[in-house]
Amino acid sequence: MYDAGKIITGLILFLVLFTAPIWVNLASGTSAKRPDIKLPIEEKECVAATAYMKASHMDLIYEWRELVVREELRAYHSPAGKEYEMSLTKTCLSCHSNKAEFCDRCHNYVAVSPYCWDCHTEPKEGL
Amino acid sequence: MKILYSLLAVSISIAFAWVGTASGGLHYLFGVVFPAVAVFLFLFGIVYRVVRWARSPVPFHITTTCGQQKSLDWIKSSPLDNPSSTLGVIGRMALEVFFFRSLFRNTKMELKNGGKLVYGSAKYLWLAGLVFHWSFLIIVLRHFRFFLEPTPVFVGVLQNLDGFFQVGVPVLFMSDILILGALSFLFFRRIVTPQLRYISLISDYFPLLLIIAIAATGVLMRYFLKTDLVAVKQLMLGLFSVSPIVPEAISPLFYIHLFLVSVLLAYFPASKLVHMAGIFLSPTRNLSNNSRMKRHINPWNAPVKVHTYEEWEDEFRELIKGAGIPLEKE
Amino acid sequence: MTMSKKHPKPEELVAIDYQPRRRDWMDPHVEFRKGTFNYSANPKSMEYLGLPFVRKWQPTEDDWKLPPNWKEIILNGLRERIDRFRSLRIFMDICVRCGACADKCHFYIGSGDPKNMPVLRAELLRSVYRKDFTTAGKILGKLAGGRELTIPVLKEWFYYFYQCTECRRCSVFCPYGIDTAEITIIGRELLNLVGIGIDWITTPAANCFRTGNHLGIQPHGFKDSVDFAADDLEDITGIKVNPSVNRKGAEVLFVVPSADYFGDPHYFGFLGYLALFHEIGLDYTFSAFASEGGNFGLFHSHEMMKRLNAKIYAEAKRLGVKYIIGGECGHMWRVLHQYMDTMNGPADFLEVPKSPVTGTVFENARSTKMIHIAEFTADLIKHRKLKLDPHRNDNHRITFHDSCNPARAMGLLEEPRYILKNVCNHFYEMPENTIREQTFCCGSGSGLGTDENLEMRLRGGFPRANAVRYVHENHGVNLLVCICAIDKATLPGLMDFWVPGVSVGGLHELVGNALVMKGEKERDNDFRGTPLPGKEEKVHV
Numbered sequence: 001m002y003d004a005g006k007i008i009t010g011l012i013l014f015l016v017l018f019t020a021p022i023w024v025n026l027a028s029g030t031s032a033k034r035p036d037i038k039l040p041i042e043e044k045e046c047v048a049a050t051a052y053m054k055a056s057h058m059d060l061i062y063e064w065r066e067l068v069v070r071e072e073l074r075a076y077h078s079p080a081g082k083e084y085e086m087s088l089t090k091t092c093l094s095c096h097s098n099k100a101e102f103c104d105r106c107h108n109y110v111a112v113s114p115y116c117w118d119c120h121t122e123p124k125e126g127l
Numbered sequence: 128m129k130i131l132y133s134l135l136a137v138s139i140s141i142a143f144a145w146v147g148t149a150s151g152g153l154h155y156l157f158g159v160v161f162p163a164v165a166v167f168l169f170l171f172g173i174v175y176r177v178v179r180w181a182r183s184p185v186p187f188h189i190t191t192t193c194g195q196q197k198s199l200d201w202i203k204s205s206p207l208d209n210p211s212s213t214l215g216v217i218g219r220m221a222l223e224v225f226f227f228r229s230l231f232r233n234t235k236m237e238l239k240n241g242g243k244l245v246y247g248s249a250k251y252l253w254l255a256g257l258v259f260h261w262s263f264l265i266i267v268l269r270h271f272r273f274f275l276e277p278t279p280v281f282v283g284v285l286q287n288l289d290g291f292f293q294v295g296v297p298v299l300f301m302s303d304i305l306i307l308g309a310l311s312f313l314f315f316r317r318i319v320t321p322q323l324r325y326i327s328l329i330s331d332y333f334p335l336l337l338i339i340a341i342a343a344t345g346v347l348m349r350y351f352l353k354t355d356l357v358a359v360k361q362l363m364l365g366l367f368s369v370s371p372i373v374p375e376a377i378s379p380l381f382y383i384h385l386f387l388v389s390v391l392l393a394y395f396p397a398s399k400l401v402h403m404a405g406i407f408l409s410p411t412r413n414l415s416n417n418s419r420m421k422r423h424i425n426p427w428n429a430p431v432k433v434h435t436y437e438e439w440e441d442e443f444r445e446l447i448k449g450a451g452i453p454l455e456k457e
Numbered sequence: 458m459t460m461s462k463k464h465p466k467p468e469e470l471v472a473i474d475y476q477p478r479r480r481d482w483m484d485p486h487v488e489f490r491k492g493t494f495n496y497s498a499n500p501k502s503m504e505y506l507g508l509p510f511v512r513k514w515q516p517t518e519d520d521w522k523l524p525p526n527w528k529e530i531i532l533n534g535l536r537e538r539i540d541r542f543r544s545l546r547i548f549m550d551i552c553v554r555c556g557a558c559a560d561k562c563h564f565y566i567g568s569g570d571p572k573n574m575p576v577l578r579a580e581l582l583r584s585v586y587r588k589d590f591t592t593a594g595k596i597l598g599k600l601a602g603g604r605e606l607t608i609p610v611l612k613e614w615f616y617y618f619y620q621c622t623e624c625r626r627c628s629v630f631c632p633y634g635i636d637t638a639e640i641t642i643i644g645r646e647l648l649n650l651v652g653i654g655i656d657w658i659t660t661p662a663a664n665c666f667r668t669g670n671h672l673g674i675q676p677h678g679f680k681d682s683v684d685f686a687a688d689d690l691e692d693i694t695g696i697k698v699n700p701s702v703n704r705k706g707a708e709v710l711f712v713v714p715s716a717d718y719f720g721d722p723h724y725f726g727f728l729g730y731l732a733l734f735h736e737i738g739l740d741y742t743f744s745a746f747a748s749e750g751g752n753f754g755l756f757h758s759h760e761m762m763k764r765l766n767a768k769i770y771a772e773a774k775r776l777g778v779k780y781i782i783g784g785e786c787g788h789m790w791r792v793l794h795q796y797m798d799t800m801n802g803p804a805d806f807l808e809v810p811k812s813p814v815t816g817t818v819f820e821n822a823r824s825t826k827m828i829h830i831a832e833f834t835a836d837l838i839k840h841r842k843l844k845l846d847p848h849r850n851d852n853h854r855i856t857f858h859d860s861c862n863p864a865r866a867m868g869l870l871e872e873p874r875y876i877l878k879n880v881c882n883h884f885y886e887m888p889e890n891t892i893r894e895q896t897f898c899c900g901s902g903s904g905l906g907t908d909e910n911l912e913m914r915l916r917g918g919f920p921r922a923n924a925v926r927y928v929h930e931n932h933g934v935n936l937l938v939c940i941c942a943i944d945k946a947t948l949p950g951l952m953d954f955w956v957p958g959v960s961v962g963g964l965h966e967l968v969g970n971a972l973v974m975k976g977e978k979e980r981d982n983d984f985r986g987t988p989l990p991g992k993e994e995k996v997h998v
Contacts, residue, residue, distance in 0.1 A: 001184055001185045001186075001423060002182075002184050003181075007181045010177075010407060011177055014174075015170060015174070018169075018170060021274035022367050022369065025274075030276045031364070031368055032364040032365035032372045032374075034358075034374075051355070054355040054357065054358075054376065055355045055356075058296045058353075059296070106357050108277070109276065109360060110356040110357060111272035111278035111282050111283060111286065112356075113286075114296070176550070179546070180550075183539065183540055184541070185544065186541060186542060186759075186799070187759075187795060187799055188796075189795055190795070191628045191634055191865055192866060192868035192894065193629050193865070193894040194868060194870070194893075195870045196821065196868030196869060198821045199817070202835070204868070205868070211821075223632070227632055229629065229630055229631060229632050229633075229634065230557055232629065232630050234890055235560065236560035236561075238473060238475075242467070242468075246888070246891075252556075321475075321476055321477055322475070322477055322556060322559055322571060323554075323556045323559075325477035325571050325577075326559075326571070326576055326577055327554060329600060329602070397592065397593055398593075399551060399552065399553045401550060401551060408543065408547055409544075410543060410634075411628055411634035411635075412633070416867070416868060418794055418798065418799075419821055419822040419823075419824060419825035419827070420820065420822070420824055422798045422799065422802050422825075423799045425799050425800070428800065429759070429763070431764045432507065433768075434666050434667065434768070436771060436775055439668075439746050442667075443668075443675055450681070451680070452677075452680055452703045452745055453705065455775075
């Protein structure tokens with residue numbers, strides 16, 4: 001007894017399941033495109049280098065939160081020598097005013113749902 | 128020695144990917160070529176192994192029965208531990224595959240002073256095995272956020288469940304802790320138990336260490352040495368849409384992680400890890416105990432020389448006659 | 458120190474060291490110590506069966522007089538079996554050496570020899586498989602766990618494949634169901650290809666092939682035994698039963714292991730069968746040609762199993778019976794339940810077994826058309842067709858030993874227990890990790906029950922005996938009931954050694970004792986000739 005039918009079915013199932021992302025991507029025409037984010041127009045310089053911000057902005061924001069809430073510190077000195085207030089709404093969002101077109105685009109892209117907005121009010125469009 | 132070889136193999140893999148991407152500029156090789164080759168080897172290898180198994184028939188019906196058979200109506204049978212129907216077999220296999228039913232039976236024998244044997248419950252191997260496999264599955268499924276755009280809904284659900292306690296930023300996933308814990312247990316039990324150390328081969332240590340390294344680099348990347356996830360997803364999407372690109376600004380740590388995964392995929396079909404597919408074909412588990420109800424066919428049912436009744440009667444004719452036993456030919 | 462005395466003492470055997478030796482297992486090493494192995498096959502028996510490379514040799518000798526191309530023969534044989542048995546290929550490929558099987562084997566528990574861990578027993582073959590049949594092994598050799606097939610490896614195979622009773626306990630615990638019995642069976646097949654076999658298997662197989670039973674009892678001897686039993690039964694019960702041999706047109710062919718009509722305590726169960734069948738008026742016959750249900754061919758090779766088993770269907774067809782009932786025997790039922798129909802079927806000349814007394818149709822045997830006597834009797838009792846007086850077994854405090862094969866290759870667990878509870882008043886189960894599908898082997902199954910192998914048998918039987926000792930000490934158990942001919946032959950010695958004061962009996966011995974037959978005289982003795990409860994004084998008078 002070989003049970004060829006069952007084994008072939010199993011193998012097809014295996015191949016379909018394990019290659020499913022490929023077929024789904026091909027079918028939906030997905031390509032390796034970076035999400036299109038809206039960058040601030042006036043301000044060209046961020047509180048830290050772009051590469052660092054891309055990978056680790058959450059660390060910075062988290063650190064700010066700790067310093068502000070726990071230690072009552074407010075001032076942040078950037079690597080470039082500028083002073084900023086450690087504030088999500090007042091500093092970050094003053095430039096990156098469009099959450100939907102800046103924060104969310106990347107966050108959605110890599111399926112991250114930060115809980116910033118559990119406490120902070122979402123900025124209104126064009127504030 | 129065997130542990131050392133395995134450790135060496137994993138270390139070399141790490142060093143290779145590190146040097147290759149940190150100073151060698153071989154991002155395309157490690158980001159595209161190796162993963163693609165590995166995926167192909169994995170898929171082709173598994174199919175090849177299964178087809179090889181499938182080409183050998185199951186000549187006999189050798190179910191291992193682990194409960195009461197189905198016989199008389201009034202005797203309660205064990206449909207899952209000793210199934211007599213296809214449905215029962217599906218149930219038995221599901222219990223094996225999803226919950227490691229047989230391993231759950233595990234006991235530990237001890238010879239007490241005075242020569243008494245006692246059997247204690249020993250569920251740690253089962254628990255660690257189960258935790259490892261399930262964590263691995265959840266982690267693989269979570270990674271679908273890098274494979275598909277938009278990210279499928281199930282990933283979000285899994286992330287919410289896995290990160291239920293919302294510890295830290297990014298949120299700590301329980302599966303990350305569990306997989307490392309379970310793997311460490313599985314690794315150290317091999318070293319600490321003398322009998323296990325005795326039977327273990329390089330091919331036992333190597334995959335354990337390899338998967339530990341994969342999990343560790345993943346954890347390192349998620350919680351400590353972060354990289355540009357958007358770029359990572361671009362790379363993965365490129366691979367999974369068969370139009371690869373290599374974005375800049377992905378750290379060597381990511382390439383190490385990806386290369387280790389590639390090694391695992393390529394190694395998988397050639398190793399004991401094929402138990403993932405083999406379990407489904409194990410004849411002691413996937414056959415129902417119906418061998419007296421339905422004839423099982425052996426395609427090569429070898430012809431053999433038998434001793435016929437006629438030969439027997441011819442040899443013992445006088446004795447048979449003398450004993451008053453009926454004869455075919457007087 | 459090897460044991461210098463003829464028989465080791467329990468205290469000596471129980472000093473077991475479970476620490477593996479320093480020597481790597483891959484480095485083949487085996488010492489043929491007296492008491493732990495079996496002698497080689499008698500050339501005459503090999504010749505009779507037409508086996509290859511007939512010669513005189515013994516395991517203790519350096520030179521096993523192998524054919525010059527022995528290695529080629531074995532590797533070709535292995536290749537052929539990998540192509541024929543999916544089980545073998547799968548079991549060679551997917552073991553992860555998790556070690557769950559290790560302390561499940563009675564030979565490992567009793568000997569502490571790491572190569573008796575089922576995983577390592579299989580690795581003895583698996584390492585050669587890896588070396589010659591996998592790409593990694595061909596290239597990397599020892600690094601990939603591969604091992605060259607050499608004469609020391611072959612000797613190791615012989616030693617350890619004959620220290621496995623094919624009981625399948627490890628297979629219950631294996632997460633992938635890897636069955637060492639399958640590996641041992643095929644390992645022994647490979648050894649037989651170059652003329653390496655043991656006498657306690659080959660000679661019974663030759664006997665069975667020629668005369669119809671393992672003991673080599675010829676037709677008239679068989680008839681005498683049956684008649685003798687009928688006389689004995691008459692002495693005990695006052696009832697004359699008339700069993701027939703080779704009678705055409707009977708409804709049922711009844712097949713028992715040959716020890717049942719010759720061995721002690723098997724014979725008392727044989728009396729039980731005769732009493733039972735007479736009482737219900739079953740139209741049955743024995744066959745002198747198929748006078749063996751047990752199958753030592755199973756311990757030799759699949760081919761030999763088929764050769765010996767062929768007689769049963771052939772005889773059922775010749776005699777024109779409707780179906781077959783099989784007696785109490787372990788490996789016999791492995792063959793009947795899992796192999797016979799496939800090998801020698803289809804049994805389209807038979808009818809689906811139907812009890813003539815209760816009308817029960819045994820749907821579970823609708824293809825093979827052979828039922829276990831315990832299934833048959835349990836059905837009779839359930840339908841209240843038997844008058845039973847369990848008090849007659851009151852001298853016994855009983856425990857039940859599940860025989861390996863009915864338990865793990867069939868699932869015959871409740872039938873015997875149901876019968877026992879109806880024929881005796883004092884029944885106690887052994888601890889749960891030692892019964893049902895987790896039952897421990899007697900240590901002498903699969904053709905290992907020889908005197909020269911005694912020490913290993915006592916070691917292998919230690920876990921079983923240990924569980925019996927538990928109920929002996931806690932419940933005063935004095936009778937170990939079982940449904941296997943090898944059990945009945947070897948457990949008495951095992952009990953004398955480990956648990957003195959416990960004797961061994963068969964299920965249908967107790968049925969026969971309890972069965973109140975129509976018109977029987979007042980019984981004074983049980984089937985063993987010992988006084989029934991309350992009759993002790995009368996005998997003395």
